[in-house]
Amino acid sequence: MDTRTRALDLARHYLQTLGFNGFSFQTVADALGIRKASLHYYFASKEDLGMALIQDYRTHYENWARKNAALPALEKLELLFVMFNKIATDEHKICPVGVLTADFNSLSRPLKKKILEFHLGQRAWLIRTFKEGLEQKSLRKDLDIEATAELFLSSIQGGLLMARLRNDPKVFKNLCKNLLKNITAP
Amino acid sequence: MDTRTRALDLARHYLQTLGFNGFSFQTVADALGIRKASLHYYFASKEDLGMALIQDYRTHYENWARKNAALPALEKLELLFVMFNKIATDEHKICPVGVLTADFNSLSRPLKKKILEFHLGQRAWLIRTFKEGLEQKSLRKDLDIEATAELFLSSIQGGLLMARLRNDPKVFKNLCKNLLKNITAP
DNA sequence: GTCTATAACGAGATAGAC
DNA sequence: GTCTATCTCGTTATAGAC
Numbered sequence: 001m002d003t004r005t006r007a008l009d010l011a012r013h014y015l016q017t018l019g020f021n022g023f024s025f026q027t028v029a030d031a032l033g034i035r036k037a038s039l040h041y042y043f044a045s046k047e048d049l050g051m052a053l054i055q056d057y058r059t060h061y062e063n064w065a066r067k068n069a070a071l072p073a074l075e076k077l078e079l080l081f082v083m084f085n086k087i088a089t090d091e092h093k094i095c096p097v098g099v100l101t102a103d104f105n106s107l108s109r110p111l112k113k114k115i116l117e118f119h120l121g122q123r124a125w126l127i128r129t130f131k132e133g134l135e136q137k138s139l140r141k142d143l144d145i146e147a148t149a150e151l152f153l154s155s156i157q158g159g160l161l162m163a164r165l166r167n168d169p170k171v172f173k174n175l176c177k178n179l180l181k182n183i184t185a186p
Numbered sequence: 187m188d189t190r191t192r193a194l195d196l197a198r199h200y201l202q203t204l205g206f207n208g209f210s211f212q213t214v215a216d217a218l219g220i221r222k223a224s225l226h227y228y229f230a231s232k233e234d235l236g237m238a239l240i241q242d243y244r245t246h247y248e249n250w251a252r253k254n255a256a257l258p259a260l261e262k263l264e265l266l267f268v269m270f271n272k273i274a275t276d277e278h279k280i281c282p283v284g285v286l287t288a289d290f291n292s293l294s295r296p297l298k299k300k301i302l303e304f305h306l307g308q309r310a311w312l313i314r315t316f317k318e319g320l321e322q323k324s325l326r327k328d329l330d331i332e333a334t335a336e337l338f339l340s341s342i343q344g345g346l347l348m349a350r351l352r353n354d355p356k357v358f359k360n361l362c363k364n365l366l367k368n369i370t371a372p
Numbered sequence: 373g374t375c376t377a378t379a380a381c382g383a384g385a386t387a388g389a390c
Numbered sequence: 391g392t393c394t395a396t397c398t399c400g401t402t403a404t405a406g407a408c
Binding site for chain 1: 203204205207208278280283284285287288289290291292301302305330333336337339340341342343344345347348350351352357360361364365368
């Protein structure tokens with residue numbers, strides 16, 4: 001794996017555990033085994049690193065979505081929760097988008113825009129998937145699609161925070177289970 | 187208002203807008219009109235300031251709860267959402283507990299403990315209030331109390347983040363409306 | 373209580389050698 | 391690509407005068 005990719009993976013790790021203002025070029029450079037000045041060869045500024053992090057996360061997510069595109073809607077939603085549950089159980093990480101939203105006001109305008117775009121993309125994915133679920137009759141036919149998308153997005157972000165705070169993997173898992181139960185067809 | 191109280195109010199403002207690692211003694215001292223060294227007279231360390239902030243927020247919350255203790259359960263829940271909605275619409279603030287959970291791993295053990303205690307207290311309040319609502323027959327009688335408490339807590343935290351990200355006051359308000367709709371008796 | 377002054381450190385960032 | 395060296399700035403924190 002090339003140095004830039006390794007740096008990005010490490011930076012994402014620190015982003016999800018310490019927050020954007022909680023790690024430095026030094027932190028990443030030490031873990032990588034190079035000098036912090038060398039990191040500037042790949043990322044001109046921390047701002048740049050932030051942009052690369054959100055772009056990288058977006059690419060990961062879009063690959064995931066593409067890979068599972070052909071599955072039934074309900075399975076896709078289950079797999080979405082599996083994905084976030086992996087984050088929750090991996091050293092109490094939280095979602096990169098959630099972290100960056102907590103640090104939102106210390107970020108540049110282009111970075112803010114990029115984070116919002118990711119969020120809206122995920123929201124659109126949820127709405128599409130709910131519509132598919134309705135066509136496939138796996139979801140309650142009186143489902144309020146927009147409201148449910150907002151509920152899913154907010155409780156995933158908040159649920160990851162809560163799992164960290166409570167130091168209990170069941171917290172997030174139970175939350176997901178109940179979210180799914182409330183939307184599936186009787 | 188004495189200097190310590192004013193300092194605490196300003197610090198809470200910066201905590202909720204910039205995160206715990208996003209503001210400094212300098213930030214607060216400038217807004218307060220004194221030198222940052224003088225702030226150390228009130229708070230020995232930033233750690234201390236963090237403890238005071240969470241204690242202060244807890245006192246505010248407990249006073250609020252006491253004031254409304256005699257109201258019907260459903261009204262109390264509505265007022266809870268009003269309180270958080272004020273946070274969301276005031277410069278896109280988020281909950282102090284949520285902020286500190288995002289920065290959790292850079293905090294000391296006593297501070298972590300204090301944050302968890304606040305969260306568990308709020309969770310207990312929700313559970314008590316749901317039970318009251320069931321006795322008063324204002325809530326759906328098949329309500330899963332524990333699961334609903336988790337859902338409320340997580341979607342409030344996540345909803346505040348989402349309202350900031352989307353820069354839209356309606357996001358949080360609609361979320362609250364739907365949370366309430368789903369638990370009220372038909 | 374508030375001040376000046378300063379210590380000690382870590383951050384982001386750049387210049388230029390290899 | 392990676393290094394050493396350095397700059398500048400902001401951070402927490404302390405000592406001691408007023």
